[in-house]
Amino acid sequence: MTDAKFTVVRLAVEGDKFELLVKPDPALEYKLGKRSDISSVLVSDEVYSDANKGSRASTEKLMKHFKTADQLEVAKQIMARGELNLTTDQRRKMVEEKRKQIVSYIHQSFVDPKTHVPHPIMRIEAAMEQARVSIDPHKRAEDQAKDVVDALRVILPLKSETVKLIVKVPPQFAGQSYSAIKGAGELKGEEWLSDGSLRVVIEMNASLRGTFIDRLGSVTKGSAEVKEG
Numbered sequence: 358m359t360d361a362k363f364t365v366v367r368l369a370v371e372g373d374k375f376e377l378l379v380k381p382d383p384a385l386e387y388k389l390g391k392r393s394d395i396s397s398v399l400v401s402d403e404v405y406s407d408a409n410k411g412s413r414a415s416t417e418k419l420m421k422h423f424k425t426a427d428q429l430e431v432a433k434q435i436m437a438r439g440e441l442n443l444t445t446d447q448r449r450k451m452v453e454e455k456r457k458q459i460v461s462y463i464h465q466s467f468v469d470p471k472t473h474v475p476h477p478i479m480r481i482e483a484a485m486e487q488a489r490v491s492i493d494p495h496k497r498a499e500d501q502a503k504d505v506v507d508a509l510r511v512i513l514p515l516k517s518e519t520v521k522l523i524v525k526v527p528p529q530f531a532g533q534s535y536s537a538i539k540g541a542g543e544l545k546g547e548e549w550l551s552d553g554s555l556r557v558v559i560e561m562n563a564s565l566r567g568t569f570i571d572r573l574g575s576v577t578k579g580s581a582e583v584k585e586g
Contacts, residue, residue, distance in 0.1 A: 363400040365408050368439035370422045376408040377435050385447050387436055389454055395433050402428045404435070440495055451494035458498035459505055460485070463515070466562050467506065470516040473563060484513040518563035521545065521586040528553030530577040537576055541569045558586055 366377045366384065378400040386392040396402070404414045416426045423431045443451060460482055464475050476484075488508045493501060506515055526534045531554055538544075542561025549555055561569060573581050 364442045364444070366435055366439040366441050368435045373414075373418050373422060374406055375414050375418075375422075375431075375435055375439070376405040377432055377439070378403075378405070378408055379436075379441070381444055381447060384436070384441055385443070385451065388441055389451070395429055395436065398436065399432060402432065404428055404431050443494065448494055452492045455494055455496075455498055455501075456482075456485070456492050459492065459502055462498055462502050463506060463509075465565060466502070467515040467517050468563060470514050473518065476513060476515075480513070481509070484509050487512055519560050520563045520566050521558060521560045522566070522569075523584050523586040524555075524557050524559060524573070525582040526555045526573075526577055527580050530580060531555035534573060534576050534581065537572055541565065541572075 362380070363378050364381045364384065366379055368375045379398050380400060383392055383398045387395070387398045392398065404419065406412045406414045406418075419426045419431055423434050425431060441447075460478055463481050464478050468475050485505065488511070490505050490508050509515060524538060526538075531549070535555065538555075538557055538559060542559045542565070544557060544559055546558040547555070548557070570583055573583065
């Protein structure tokens with residue numbers, strides 16, 4: 358039950374199958390996070406157990422697996438967790454998008470052990486081509502990264518390094534700096550001092566240290582104190 362006008366998203370949960378009829382290009386945009394309106398993706402808001410036969414999923418099974426019988430809410434969950442039946446062109450686009458995400462992840466998470474700085478993105482891309490790395494368009498980039506890194510290590514020296522920083526931000530910038538600090542790594546400790554200033558201990562990938570310090574300096578107008586712990 359597929360043609361150029363629509364395709365299927367499938368999800369299996371504990372042996373039960375659920376399917377949606379969707380518009381190919383809008384559905385791919387939704388999967389890639391480029392579209393948020395679920396109704397613009399669906400050909401029909403019906404949830405099927407078998408779209409080819411026109412068999413609808415029962416309310417009981419929707420409640421069992423999705424905790425709601427609301428078709429649009431169920432559709433959102435199926436779109437998030439299910440597998441989109443891709444056209445050839447869509448598969449190529451999705452693989453390319455996932456490849457970029459993996460390259461970005463490696464660039465941000467690993468360094469050259471000799472220089473302690475990240476490899477250039479173009480160098481990582483070239484190594485992936487040389488290693489003939491296979492990309493799964495449906496699998497999260499972070500989940501594929503380990504296998505990709507293992508394949509690249511015979512070509513490209515890669516090391517994951519972390520650094521622990523002790524950061525102190527003066528009172529007038531403490532509030533606005535908190536989100537920037539928290540999003541940069543793993544907080545190991547935080548303390549709001551009596552004068553209103555903020556002191557945190559944060560651990561992050563070593564390759565992100567320079568970017569973090571620059572960003573924090575911009576937010577605090579250079580008044581933050583940063584030292585390695």
